[in-house]
Amino acid sequence: MLTRVAFETGAVGAVHNHPHAQLSYAESGVFEYTIAGETQTLRAGDSCYVPPLAWHGVQCREAGVLVDAFTPRRDDFLA
Structure with a gap:
């Protein structure tokens, strides 16, 4: 399953976890992405x-878009 989420500067994706494997791709913007206590900066590409x-979460440092791929699909997103 693919999702595309636009973030404004300063937006926060709260720390959470789920049973799905996830791949996040920064289409644009700058994000501080924390996974299991380790933070990395994602820029476009x-x-x-x-x-x-x-456990993971994100802080948007420069407005942009994240594209997330999940497996298996996130049925909670379909409700």
């Missing part, structure tokens, strides 16, 4: 992998 059940 960068990506990161979030293992199942890993």
Whole structure:
């Protein structure tokens, strides 16, 4: 499943976890992405992998878009 989410500067994706594997791709903008306590900066063209059940969250430093791929699909997003 693919999702595309636009973030404004200063927006926060709260720390959370889920049983899905996730790949996040920064289409544009700048994001501080924390996975299992380690923070990395994603800029346009960068990506990161979030293992199942890993605690993760994001802070948007410069407005942009994240494209996330999940497996299996996020049925909670379809409701």
